[in-house]
Amino acid sequence: MGLLLGTFGVGLVSAILPVVNLEVYLGVVGAQVSGTAPAARLVALALAAGAGQTLGKLVWYLLGARSLESRWVRHKLDLRGRRRRFESWRDRIADRPWLSALVLLASSVVGIPPLLIMAVVAGSLRVPLVVFVPTVALGRALRAWCLLAGVGTLVGW
Incomplete structure (x- = not known):
């Protein structure tokens, strides 16, 4: 149980603070188990x-x-037609939740584009939480499993 809580905790901290590396942690855990x-x-x-x-x-x-509630961000959006482009992207995403899910899943599993950036963008574009949460959870769990199983296989050679 301690290892599960520790893994959850490292996952949480590493998602907020990018200097904490979950992949290294999972590599060590995978090698141990x-x-x-x-x-x-x-x-x-x-x-x-x-x-x-x-x-x-x-x-x-x-x-x-x-x-988007920030005065500075609203000001930046008002410069040179940025608001129009932003609203265009928001409308495009709103009409295609599968596109949001696909990009978030790729980002969650592969890390390209970086998930931290995609999380901020998803929030600002108002991607529905019903799309964001399960997609990120699935992608990150799959990534973690690949790391754990992969390191375990390498150590077993």
Whole structure:
């Protein structure tokens, strides 16, 4: 249970503070539990990491959503037609939730574009939470599982 809570905690902190690296942590955990952990334990660890990461990225999402209330951001949007372009992107995303989910899933699993940036953008574009949360959770859990299982396989060679 301690390892699950620790993995959740590192996932949460690393999602908020990019200087904390979840991938390194998962590599160490994967190396330690390789060969001794049943597949269900790796899945549980991956889900804990994904949940922590999702909760942390939700902080960035909310900051992105609140950024539009800032006088400085509103001023910047009013310069040189930026507001029109921003609203165009927001409307494009609103009409295509699958597009938002696809980009967020790619960002969550692969890291390109960086998920921290995508979380802020998703918040500012008002991507629905019903799209953001499960997509990020799935993507981050899948990424964590790949790291845990991959390191475990390498150590077992």
